[in-house]
């Protein structure tokens with residue numbers, strides 16, 4: 001694992017942006033695997049600035065997002081589709097038809113998982129997958145105990161994950177209890193993975209990622225099996241290593 005330690009969130013966002021811009025410049029029709037949560041927000045801001053300055057062109061880029069809450073659709077402000085449209089897609093010239101996110105409103109969720117896994121196969125795998133990490137080591141919405149061989153599936157969200165994400169909702173009851181997520185195996189298919197971690201909230205997870213063993217109770221440890229992973233981490237998140 002390549003580790004890039006930076007001082008703060010601002011530098012982390014700039015570094016991640018640099019790596020993604022290079023990917024898009026080298027390969028105009030790159031497939032980008034994208035993530036939600038607060039960590040990549042700064043990266044998206046930097047990428048938008050780069051686009052506006054004419055450094056990048058997303059016309060031929062496709063994107064594949066990791067996950068979506070069950071029950072939320074594009075009109076729901078807390079859905080990941082809404083998040084991606086507002087925080088990134090709307091401000092660059094990507095063709096929205098080439099941006100893929102699981103459908104949290106699908107009537108048959110099992111069919112939706114199978115459909116999305118096929119999309120990953122047809123469109124992807126991503127040339128570069130951007131990832132955040134949950135405090136309990138989840139990646140996407142793959143909670144502790146998820147088999148490393150898992151593909152896109154429906155998950156019951158851990159209480160700790162619902163609590164951590166409750167800040168985006170009006171009340172705890174509004175936080176969905178389920179999500180559709182790419183599986184760990186699906187994520188590991190990406191050619192290159194860039195994992196971001198910022199702030200002391202993530203310090204324990206980063207310590208476990210770097211110093212711990214492969215363990216299905218700690219989903220991010222699966223990343224140790226990948227041959228091209230870069231961790232960009234700020235001082236606070238690196239404090240316990």
Ligand code: GLP
Nearest residue numbers: 036037038039132133134140141
């Ligand atoms: C959610 C997302 C993950 C994300 C995690 C951490 O659970 N499904 O993809 O990595 O939150 O979020 P944050 O960056 O806000 O700490």
